Amino acid sequence: MTKLKLTEIGADKKCKVVAFNGGPNMKTKLENLGVRIGNEITVNNNSFMGGPITVMSGSTKVAIGRKMAERIIVEVVK
Secondary structure, eight states, rough: OEEEEGGGOOOOEEEEEEEEOHHHHHHHHHTTTOOOTEEEEEEEEOTTTTTTTTEEEETTTEOOOOOHHHTTTEEEEE
């Protein structure tokens, strides 16, 4: 499967988190929000003009800043 940055995924797409390209603080923050390696998430909104990306992780809606989203690596789930 092709690995992409979260910022490259369009709205209404389901994907699986495979890696974080950030330090332990970023990993901890995302895990506290429910975004963990191995989890499936659904992108709700990804405005390519900027602003946060919103995703559903389970039943929780999470807004992730664009810089952080650039460092979340995912695979699209078919």
